[in-house]
Amino acid sequence: MKLIYLLLFLGGILPHAVAGELPDLGESSQAVFSLQQEQRIGESIMADIRASRELMRDAEVTDYLNALGARLIANSQDSARSFEFFALRDSTLNAFALPGGFIGVHSGLILSAQSESELASVLAHEISHVTQRHLARVIAGTQKNTLTTLAALAVAILAARSNPQVANAALVTAQATGVQSRLDYTREHEREADRIGLQVLNASGFDPRAMVDFFGRMQKYGRLYENNAPVYLRTHPLTTERIADVENRVGALPYRQVPDSLDFQLVRAKLEAEEGLPQNAIKMFEVALAEKKYSNEAAQHYGLASALLRGKDYLRAERELVLARKQGPHPMFDVLAMRIKLALGQPGAALDVCRVGLKRSPSHRALIHGCAETMLQTGAAADALDLVSGALKSRTNDARLYMLQAQAYAALGKIVPQHRALAEAYVLQGSLPEAIVQLQIALKTRDGDFYQLSMAEARLRQLRELEKELRKPPQP
Secondary structure, rough: OOOHHHHHHHOHHHHOOOOOOOOOOOOHHHOOOOHHHHHHHHEEEEEEEEOOOOEEOOOHHHHHHHHHHHHOOOOOOOOOOOOEEEEEEEOOOOOOEEEOEEEEEEEEHHHHHOHHHHHHHHHHHHHHHHHHOOOHHHHHHHHOHHHHHHHHHHHHHHOOOOOHHHHHHHHHHHHHOHHHHHHHHHHHHHHHHHHHHHHHHHOOOOOOOOHHHHHHOOOOOHHHHHHHHHHHHHHOOOOOHHHHHHHHHHHHOOOOOOOOOHOOOOOOOHHHHOOOOHHHHHHHHHHHHHOOOOOOOOHHHHHHHHHHHHHHOOHHHHHHHHHHHHHOOOHHHHHHHHHHHHHOOOHHHHHHHHHHHHHOOOOOOOHHHHHHHHHHOOOHHHHHHHHHHHHOOOOOOOOOHHHHHHHHHHHHHOOOHHHHHHHHHHHOOOOHHHHHHHHHHHHHOOOOOOHHHHHHHHHHHHHHHHHHHHHHOOOO
Protein backbone atom coordinates (compact mmCIF):
# COMPACT_ATOMS: atom_id res chain seq x y z
CA MET A 1 0.00 0.00 0.00
CA LYS A 2 2.93 2.36 0.58
CA LEU A 3 3.75 2.01 -3.11
CA ILE A 4 0.22 3.11 -3.94
CA TYR A 5 0.73 6.24 -1.81
CA LEU A 6 3.96 6.95 -3.67
CA LEU A 7 2.41 6.51 -7.07
CA LEU A 8 -0.50 8.78 -6.26
CA PHE A 9 1.68 11.52 -4.79
CA LEU A 10 4.22 11.61 -7.60
CA GLY A 11 2.01 13.12 -10.24
CA GLY A 12 -1.32 11.33 -10.12
CA ILE A 13 -0.38 8.65 -12.64
CA LEU A 14 -1.67 5.67 -10.70
CA PRO A 15 -5.35 6.31 -11.50
CA HIS A 16 -4.55 5.85 -15.16
CA ALA A 17 -1.78 3.27 -15.09
CA VAL A 18 -2.81 0.42 -12.78
CA ALA A 19 -6.55 0.24 -13.12
CA GLY A 20 -6.95 -3.52 -13.12
CA GLU A 21 -10.56 -4.75 -13.27
CA LEU A 22 -12.76 -1.89 -12.15
CA PRO A 23 -15.80 -2.54 -9.97
CA ASP A 24 -19.01 -0.83 -10.99
CA LEU A 25 -20.01 2.53 -9.58
CA GLY A 26 -22.60 2.69 -6.86
CA GLU A 27 -23.29 0.11 -4.19
CA SER A 28 -20.97 -2.56 -5.57
CA SER A 29 -18.09 -0.06 -5.59
CA GLN A 30 -18.94 1.00 -2.05
CA ALA A 31 -18.82 -2.64 -0.99
CA VAL A 32 -15.31 -3.06 -2.41
CA PHE A 33 -13.93 0.26 -1.18
CA SER A 34 -15.84 2.51 1.22
CA LEU A 35 -15.78 6.29 1.39
CA GLN A 36 -14.27 5.99 4.87
CA GLN A 37 -11.40 3.86 3.55
CA GLU A 38 -10.92 6.29 0.69
CA GLN A 39 -10.73 9.18 3.17
CA ARG A 40 -8.23 7.32 5.31
CA ILE A 41 -5.88 6.69 2.40
CA GLY A 42 -6.18 10.32 1.33
CA GLU A 43 -5.35 11.53 4.84
CA SER A 44 -2.32 9.24 4.95
CA ILE A 45 -1.00 10.70 1.70
CA MET A 46 -1.74 14.24 2.85
CA ALA A 47 0.30 13.67 6.02
CA ASP A 48 3.36 13.28 3.79
CA ILE A 49 2.41 16.22 1.58
CA ARG A 50 1.86 18.52 4.56
CA ALA A 51 5.34 17.67 5.82
CA SER A 52 6.97 18.32 2.42
CA ARG A 53 8.77 21.46 1.28
CA GLU A 54 6.81 21.51 -1.96
CA LEU A 55 3.53 22.34 -0.21
CA MET A 56 2.74 26.03 -0.65
CA ARG A 57 1.75 27.39 2.75
CA ASP A 58 0.46 30.66 1.35
CA ALA A 59 -2.97 31.35 2.83
CA GLU A 60 -4.02 33.64 -0.02
CA VAL A 61 -3.23 31.13 -2.77
CA THR A 62 -4.75 28.24 -0.80
CA ASP A 63 -7.93 30.11 0.11
CA TYR A 64 -8.40 31.27 -3.48
CA LEU A 65 -8.17 27.69 -4.78
CA ASN A 66 -10.63 26.47 -2.15
CA ALA A 67 -13.08 29.29 -2.92
CA LEU A 68 -12.87 28.51 -6.64
CA GLY A 69 -13.24 24.80 -5.90
CA ALA A 70 -16.26 25.39 -3.64
CA ARG A 71 -18.02 27.26 -6.43
CA LEU A 72 -17.54 24.26 -8.72
CA ILE A 73 -18.41 21.63 -6.12
CA ALA A 74 -21.72 23.36 -5.43
CA ASN A 75 -22.72 22.39 -8.98
CA SER A 76 -21.26 18.87 -8.96
CA GLN A 77 -23.01 15.53 -8.54
CA ASP A 78 -21.70 15.19 -4.98
CA SER A 79 -21.99 18.71 -3.58
CA ALA A 80 -22.15 17.49 0.04
CA ARG A 81 -18.75 15.79 -0.18
CA SER A 82 -15.76 17.35 1.56
CA PHE A 83 -12.92 18.59 -0.66
CA GLU A 84 -9.59 20.23 0.10
CA PHE A 85 -7.54 22.08 -2.50
CA PHE A 86 -3.85 22.83 -2.05
CA ALA A 87 -0.97 24.20 -4.11
CA LEU A 88 2.49 22.81 -4.65
CA ARG A 89 5.39 25.07 -5.56
CA ASP A 90 6.29 23.37 -8.82
CA SER A 91 6.82 25.04 -12.19
CA THR A 92 5.46 22.07 -14.15
CA LEU A 93 1.91 22.13 -15.54
CA ASN A 94 0.01 19.62 -13.47
CA ALA A 95 -2.95 18.99 -11.18
CA PHE A 96 -4.03 15.76 -9.53
CA ALA A 97 -6.75 14.28 -7.35
CA LEU A 98 -6.19 12.02 -4.34
CA PRO A 99 -8.63 9.71 -2.55
CA GLY A 100 -10.82 11.52 -0.07
CA GLY A 101 -11.33 14.65 -2.16
CA PHE A 102 -7.85 16.17 -1.86
CA ILE A 103 -6.89 18.05 -5.04
CA GLY A 104 -3.41 19.41 -5.67
CA VAL A 105 -2.49 22.13 -8.17
CA HIS A 106 1.04 22.99 -9.26
CA SER A 107 1.89 26.70 -9.23
CA GLY A 108 3.03 26.30 -12.84
CA LEU A 109 -0.50 25.36 -13.87
CA ILE A 110 -1.98 28.47 -12.24
CA LEU A 111 0.56 30.63 -14.08
CA SER A 112 -0.09 28.88 -17.40
CA ALA A 113 -3.87 29.41 -17.23
CA GLN A 114 -4.73 32.31 -19.52
CA SER A 115 -8.11 32.85 -17.86
CA GLU A 116 -9.86 31.94 -14.64
CA SER A 117 -12.23 29.75 -16.64
CA GLU A 118 -9.25 27.69 -17.86
CA LEU A 119 -8.07 27.09 -14.31
CA ALA A 120 -11.65 26.26 -13.29
CA SER A 121 -11.88 23.74 -16.15
CA VAL A 122 -8.90 21.81 -14.77
CA LEU A 123 -10.35 21.82 -11.24
CA ALA A 124 -13.74 20.70 -12.56
CA HIS A 125 -12.04 17.80 -14.35
CA GLU A 126 -10.22 16.72 -11.16
CA ILE A 127 -13.38 17.11 -9.06
CA SER A 128 -15.12 14.77 -11.49
CA HIS A 129 -12.43 12.11 -11.02
CA VAL A 130 -13.31 12.19 -7.31
CA THR A 131 -17.11 12.31 -7.60
CA GLN A 132 -17.06 9.43 -10.10
CA ARG A 133 -14.87 7.46 -7.69
CA HIS A 134 -12.24 6.71 -10.32
CA LEU A 135 -9.57 6.72 -7.63
CA ALA A 136 -11.40 4.29 -5.36
CA ARG A 137 -12.08 1.92 -8.23
CA VAL A 138 -8.46 2.02 -9.32
CA ILE A 139 -7.04 1.33 -5.88
CA ALA A 140 -9.50 -1.52 -5.39
CA GLY A 141 -8.33 -2.88 -8.75
CA THR A 142 -4.70 -2.96 -7.58
CA GLN A 143 -5.51 -5.92 -5.35
CA LYS A 144 -4.94 -8.05 -8.43
CA ASN A 145 -1.60 -6.46 -9.29
CA THR A 146 1.65 -7.98 -8.12
CA LEU A 147 4.20 -6.18 -6.01
CA THR A 148 6.58 -6.44 -8.96
CA THR A 149 4.17 -4.52 -11.19
CA LEU A 150 3.72 -1.75 -8.63
CA ALA A 151 7.48 -1.53 -8.02
CA ALA A 152 8.11 -1.22 -11.77
CA LEU A 153 5.57 1.58 -12.01
CA ALA A 154 7.07 3.34 -9.01
CA VAL A 155 10.50 3.35 -10.67
CA ALA A 156 8.99 4.63 -13.92
CA ILE A 157 7.13 7.48 -12.26
CA LEU A 158 10.09 8.50 -10.12
CA ALA A 159 12.24 8.58 -13.25
CA ALA A 160 9.66 10.59 -15.19
CA ARG A 161 10.08 13.52 -12.80
CA SER A 162 13.82 13.78 -13.39
CA ASN A 163 14.93 12.14 -16.62
CA PRO A 164 12.60 11.43 -19.57
CA GLN A 165 15.11 9.06 -21.21
CA VAL A 166 15.43 6.94 -18.08
CA ALA A 167 11.66 7.11 -17.70
CA ASN A 168 11.11 5.64 -21.16
CA ALA A 169 13.35 2.69 -20.33
CA ALA A 170 11.63 2.20 -16.99
CA LEU A 171 8.21 2.29 -18.59
CA VAL A 172 9.26 -0.45 -21.01
CA THR A 173 10.01 -2.60 -17.97
CA ALA A 174 6.64 -1.74 -16.48
CA GLN A 175 4.89 -2.56 -19.74
CA ALA A 176 6.58 -5.93 -19.79
CA THR A 177 4.78 -6.78 -16.56
CA GLY A 178 1.41 -6.40 -18.23
CA VAL A 179 0.57 -2.81 -17.34
CA GLN A 180 0.15 -1.62 -20.92
CA SER A 181 -2.97 -3.70 -21.39
CA ARG A 182 -4.65 -1.70 -18.62
CA LEU A 183 -4.05 1.71 -20.18
CA ASP A 184 -7.36 1.51 -22.06
CA TYR A 185 -9.10 2.52 -18.85
CA THR A 186 -7.35 5.86 -19.11
CA ARG A 187 -9.51 6.92 -22.05
CA GLU A 188 -12.74 6.03 -20.29
CA HIS A 189 -11.82 7.86 -17.10
CA GLU A 190 -10.64 10.94 -18.94
CA ARG A 191 -13.68 11.13 -21.21
CA GLU A 192 -16.02 10.76 -18.26
CA ALA A 193 -14.15 13.43 -16.27
CA ASP A 194 -14.23 15.72 -19.33
CA ARG A 195 -17.96 15.27 -19.83
CA ILE A 196 -18.98 15.77 -16.20
CA GLY A 197 -16.35 18.46 -15.62
CA LEU A 198 -17.73 20.44 -18.54
CA GLN A 199 -21.23 20.27 -17.08
CA VAL A 200 -19.92 21.49 -13.71
CA LEU A 201 -17.92 24.27 -15.37
CA ASN A 202 -20.92 25.54 -17.32
CA ALA A 203 -23.33 25.28 -14.37
CA SER A 204 -20.88 27.29 -12.25
CA GLY A 205 -21.01 30.25 -14.60
CA PHE A 206 -17.61 29.84 -16.25
CA ASP A 207 -16.82 29.84 -19.97
CA PRO A 208 -17.04 26.18 -21.11
CA ARG A 209 -14.89 26.98 -24.16
CA ALA A 210 -11.98 27.45 -21.79
CA MET A 211 -11.64 23.67 -21.51
CA VAL A 212 -11.18 23.43 -25.28
CA ASP A 213 -8.68 26.30 -25.21
CA PHE A 214 -6.66 24.63 -22.46
CA PHE A 215 -6.67 21.27 -24.23
CA GLY A 216 -5.62 22.88 -27.50
CA ARG A 217 -2.66 24.61 -25.88
CA MET A 218 -1.59 21.41 -24.12
CA GLN A 219 -1.75 19.52 -27.42
CA LYS A 220 0.42 22.20 -29.04
CA TYR A 221 2.98 21.97 -26.24
CA GLY A 222 2.99 18.20 -26.60
CA ARG A 223 3.91 18.47 -30.28
CA LEU A 224 6.57 21.10 -29.67
CA TYR A 225 8.34 19.39 -26.80
CA GLU A 226 7.58 15.71 -27.48
CA ASN A 227 9.51 13.78 -24.78
CA ASN A 228 9.55 16.85 -22.53
CA ALA A 229 5.80 17.48 -22.75
CA PRO A 230 3.97 19.05 -19.78
CA VAL A 231 3.39 16.70 -16.86
CA TYR A 232 -0.36 17.24 -17.25
CA LEU A 233 -0.22 15.43 -20.60
CA ARG A 234 1.60 12.48 -19.07
CA THR A 235 -0.84 12.19 -16.15
CA HIS A 236 -3.93 13.02 -18.26
CA PRO A 237 -3.22 11.59 -21.74
CA LEU A 238 -4.80 13.83 -24.37
CA THR A 239 -6.20 12.43 -27.61
CA THR A 240 -7.73 13.98 -30.70
CA GLU A 241 -10.96 12.15 -29.85
CA ARG A 242 -11.08 13.74 -26.39
CA ILE A 243 -10.65 17.23 -27.80
CA ALA A 244 -13.23 16.61 -30.54
CA ASP A 245 -15.71 15.25 -27.99
CA VAL A 246 -15.37 18.34 -25.78
CA GLU A 247 -15.58 20.66 -28.80
CA ASN A 248 -18.84 19.01 -29.89
CA ARG A 249 -20.36 19.35 -26.43
CA VAL A 250 -19.26 22.98 -26.13
CA GLY A 251 -20.66 23.77 -29.57
CA ALA A 252 -24.16 23.03 -28.31
CA LEU A 253 -23.84 25.55 -25.46
CA PRO A 254 -24.61 29.27 -25.71
CA TYR A 255 -21.68 31.68 -25.96
CA ARG A 256 -20.64 33.19 -22.66
CA GLN A 257 -17.97 35.79 -21.99
CA VAL A 258 -16.75 35.59 -18.40
CA PRO A 259 -14.35 38.20 -16.98
CA ASP A 260 -11.61 37.03 -14.63
CA SER A 261 -12.05 37.88 -10.96
CA LEU A 262 -9.62 40.28 -9.29
CA ASP A 263 -8.73 37.45 -6.90
CA PHE A 264 -7.50 35.33 -9.82
CA GLN A 265 -5.50 38.21 -11.28
CA LEU A 266 -3.86 39.03 -7.94
CA VAL A 267 -2.98 35.42 -7.13
CA ARG A 268 -1.34 35.01 -10.54
CA ALA A 269 0.55 38.28 -10.11
CA LYS A 270 1.72 37.18 -6.67
CA LEU A 271 3.05 33.88 -8.01
CA GLU A 272 4.75 35.65 -10.93
CA ALA A 273 6.43 38.06 -8.51
CA GLU A 274 7.82 35.11 -6.54
CA GLU A 275 9.28 33.34 -9.58
CA GLY A 276 13.03 33.40 -10.16
CA LEU A 277 15.20 36.41 -9.32
CA PRO A 278 13.38 39.52 -8.08
CA GLN A 279 15.15 41.65 -10.71
CA ASN A 280 13.71 39.53 -13.50
CA ALA A 281 10.20 39.69 -12.03
CA ILE A 282 10.49 43.48 -11.64
CA LYS A 283 11.53 43.85 -15.28
CA MET A 284 8.67 41.65 -16.48
CA PHE A 285 6.04 43.76 -14.71
CA GLU A 286 7.68 47.02 -15.77
CA VAL A 287 7.61 45.98 -19.44
CA ALA A 288 3.99 44.83 -19.22
CA LEU A 289 2.94 48.15 -17.67
CA ALA A 290 4.97 50.25 -20.13
CA GLU A 291 3.54 48.40 -23.14
CA LYS A 292 0.06 48.11 -21.55
CA LYS A 293 0.13 44.33 -22.06
CA TYR A 294 -2.14 43.24 -19.24
CA SER A 295 -5.76 42.37 -18.54
CA ASN A 296 -5.85 44.14 -15.16
CA GLU A 297 -3.69 47.16 -14.38
CA ALA A 298 -4.16 46.97 -10.60
CA ALA A 299 -2.89 43.38 -10.57
CA GLN A 300 0.21 44.43 -12.52
CA HIS A 301 1.02 47.21 -10.04
CA TYR A 302 0.41 44.77 -7.19
CA GLY A 303 2.74 42.22 -8.79
CA LEU A 304 5.41 44.87 -9.33
CA ALA A 305 5.08 46.04 -5.70
CA SER A 306 5.48 42.40 -4.54
CA ALA A 307 8.58 41.93 -6.69
CA LEU A 308 10.04 45.24 -5.46
CA LEU A 309 9.51 44.11 -1.88
CA ARG A 310 11.50 40.97 -2.69
CA GLY A 311 14.16 43.19 -4.24
CA LYS A 312 14.24 45.34 -1.04
CA ASP A 313 13.18 48.51 -2.85
CA TYR A 314 10.61 49.26 -0.17
CA LEU A 315 9.75 52.89 -0.94
CA ARG A 316 9.09 52.16 -4.60
CA ALA A 317 7.06 49.09 -3.62
CA GLU A 318 4.91 51.37 -1.48
CA ARG A 319 4.34 53.75 -4.40
CA GLU A 320 3.34 50.92 -6.74
CA LEU A 321 0.88 49.60 -4.18
CA VAL A 322 -0.76 53.03 -4.00
CA LEU A 323 -1.34 52.76 -7.76
CA ALA A 324 -2.81 49.27 -7.34
CA ARG A 325 -5.22 50.51 -4.67
CA LYS A 326 -6.79 52.98 -7.11
CA GLN A 327 -9.06 50.17 -8.35
CA GLY A 328 -10.49 49.84 -4.86
CA PRO A 329 -9.81 48.01 -1.56
CA HIS A 330 -8.78 44.35 -1.42
CA PRO A 331 -7.40 42.35 1.54
CA MET A 332 -4.38 41.23 -0.51
CA PHE A 333 -3.44 44.91 -0.85
CA ASP A 334 -3.69 45.27 2.95
CA VAL A 335 -1.44 42.25 3.54
CA LEU A 336 1.20 43.59 1.16
CA ALA A 337 0.97 47.09 2.67
CA MET A 338 1.53 45.61 6.13
CA ARG A 339 4.58 43.67 4.92
CA ILE A 340 6.06 46.79 3.33
CA LYS A 341 5.54 48.83 6.52
CA LEU A 342 7.31 46.12 8.54
CA ALA A 343 10.17 46.04 6.03
CA LEU A 344 10.50 49.82 6.43
CA GLY A 345 10.78 49.38 10.20
CA GLN A 346 7.36 50.89 10.91
CA PRO A 347 5.51 48.33 13.07
CA GLY A 348 3.10 50.96 14.39
CA ALA A 349 2.04 51.86 10.85
CA ALA A 350 1.73 48.14 10.09
CA LEU A 351 -0.67 47.77 13.02
CA ASP A 352 -2.73 50.66 11.68
CA VAL A 353 -3.00 48.86 8.33
CA CYS A 354 -4.07 45.72 10.25
CA ARG A 355 -6.86 47.44 12.13
CA VAL A 356 -8.34 49.00 9.00
CA GLY A 357 -7.92 45.81 6.98
CA LEU A 358 -9.52 43.56 9.60
CA LYS A 359 -12.57 45.82 9.77
CA ARG A 360 -13.10 45.33 6.03
CA SER A 361 -12.02 41.67 5.82
CA PRO A 362 -12.20 40.07 9.30
CA SER A 363 -11.89 36.50 7.96
CA HIS A 364 -8.96 36.99 5.54
CA ARG A 365 -6.46 34.43 6.83
CA ALA A 366 -3.26 36.02 5.55
CA LEU A 367 -4.31 39.31 7.14
CA ILE A 368 -5.00 37.57 10.46
CA HIS A 369 -1.61 35.82 10.28
CA GLY A 370 0.25 39.05 9.51
CA CYS A 371 -1.59 41.09 12.12
CA ALA A 372 -0.95 38.51 14.83
CA GLU A 373 2.75 38.41 13.96
CA THR A 374 2.91 42.21 14.06
CA MET A 375 1.16 42.29 17.44
CA LEU A 376 3.65 39.78 18.81
CA GLN A 377 6.55 41.84 17.49
CA THR A 378 5.21 44.97 19.19
CA GLY A 379 4.59 43.27 22.54
CA ALA A 380 0.81 43.05 22.21
CA ALA A 381 0.71 39.31 22.96
CA ALA A 382 -2.73 39.45 24.61
CA ASP A 383 -4.22 41.10 21.50
CA ALA A 384 -2.52 38.52 19.29
CA LEU A 385 -3.94 35.70 21.42
CA ASP A 386 -7.46 37.13 21.20
CA LEU A 387 -7.16 37.46 17.42
CA VAL A 388 -5.87 33.95 16.68
CA SER A 389 -8.06 32.22 19.26
CA GLY A 390 -11.10 33.86 17.71
CA ALA A 391 -9.99 32.80 14.23
CA LEU A 392 -9.41 29.20 15.37
CA LYS A 393 -13.10 28.85 16.24
CA SER A 394 -13.82 28.57 12.52
CA ARG A 395 -10.33 27.67 11.21
CA THR A 396 -9.46 24.53 13.14
CA ASN A 397 -7.28 23.21 10.29
CA ASP A 398 -4.85 26.15 10.20
CA ALA A 399 -1.43 25.07 11.51
CA ARG A 400 -0.02 28.58 11.34
CA LEU A 401 -2.76 29.93 13.60
CA TYR A 402 -1.84 27.30 16.20
CA MET A 403 1.83 28.27 15.90
CA LEU A 404 0.94 31.92 16.47
CA GLN A 405 -1.27 30.94 19.39
CA ALA A 406 1.66 29.02 20.89
CA GLN A 407 3.89 32.09 20.53
CA ALA A 408 1.30 34.27 22.23
CA TYR A 409 0.90 31.81 25.10
CA ALA A 410 4.71 31.64 25.49
CA ALA A 411 4.95 35.44 25.62
CA LEU A 412 2.30 35.43 28.35
CA GLY A 413 4.07 32.67 30.32
CA LYS A 414 1.31 30.08 29.82
CA ILE A 415 3.38 26.93 29.34
CA VAL A 416 0.78 24.12 29.14
CA PRO A 417 -1.45 25.92 26.61
CA GLN A 418 1.69 26.79 24.62
CA HIS A 419 2.66 23.15 24.16
CA ARG A 420 -0.93 22.08 23.51
CA ALA A 421 -1.13 24.65 20.68
CA LEU A 422 2.21 23.45 19.29
CA ALA A 423 0.91 19.89 19.34
CA GLU A 424 -2.12 20.84 17.23
CA ALA A 425 0.13 22.67 14.77
CA TYR A 426 2.33 19.58 14.37
CA VAL A 427 -0.71 17.35 13.86
CA LEU A 428 -1.87 19.54 10.98
CA GLN A 429 1.65 19.52 9.52
CA GLY A 430 1.65 15.73 9.43
CA SER A 431 4.13 15.34 12.33
CA LEU A 432 2.38 13.15 14.88
CA PRO A 433 5.55 12.13 16.80
CA GLU A 434 6.44 15.80 17.36
CA ALA A 435 2.87 16.52 18.48
CA ILE A 436 3.03 13.70 21.03
CA VAL A 437 6.35 15.05 22.35
CA GLN A 438 4.80 18.50 22.87
CA LEU A 439 1.96 17.06 24.94
CA GLN A 440 4.41 15.02 26.99
CA ILE A 441 6.39 18.21 27.72
CA ALA A 442 3.16 19.98 28.72
CA LEU A 443 2.27 17.24 31.21
CA LYS A 444 5.76 17.18 32.70
CA THR A 445 5.68 20.90 33.46
CA ARG A 446 2.54 20.53 35.66
CA ASP A 447 2.20 24.26 35.14
CA GLY A 448 -1.47 24.38 34.20
CA ASP A 449 -4.64 23.86 36.17
CA PHE A 450 -6.49 20.55 36.50
CA TYR A 451 -8.69 21.24 33.47
CA GLN A 452 -5.73 22.10 31.19
CA LEU A 453 -3.75 19.05 32.27
CA SER A 454 -6.77 16.76 31.81
CA MET A 455 -7.28 18.10 28.29
CA ALA A 456 -3.61 17.52 27.49
CA GLU A 457 -3.79 13.92 28.80
CA ALA A 458 -6.94 13.18 26.79
CA ARG A 459 -5.44 14.61 23.61
CA LEU A 460 -2.24 12.62 24.13
CA ARG A 461 -4.27 9.39 24.32
CA GLN A 462 -6.09 10.34 21.11
CA LEU A 463 -2.88 11.03 19.20
CA ARG A 464 -1.25 7.80 20.35
CA GLU A 465 -4.28 5.86 19.10
CA LEU A 466 -4.20 7.77 15.83
CA GLU A 467 -0.51 6.98 15.39
CA LYS A 468 -1.24 3.26 15.86
CA GLU A 469 -4.06 3.41 13.31
CA LEU A 470 -1.94 5.16 10.70
CA ARG A 471 0.73 2.49 11.00
CA LYS A 472 -1.78 -0.12 9.87
CA PRO A 473 -2.08 -0.49 6.08
CA PRO A 474 -5.62 0.30 4.80
CA GLN A 475 -7.56 -2.79 3.76
CA PRO A 476 -9.82 -2.04 0.78
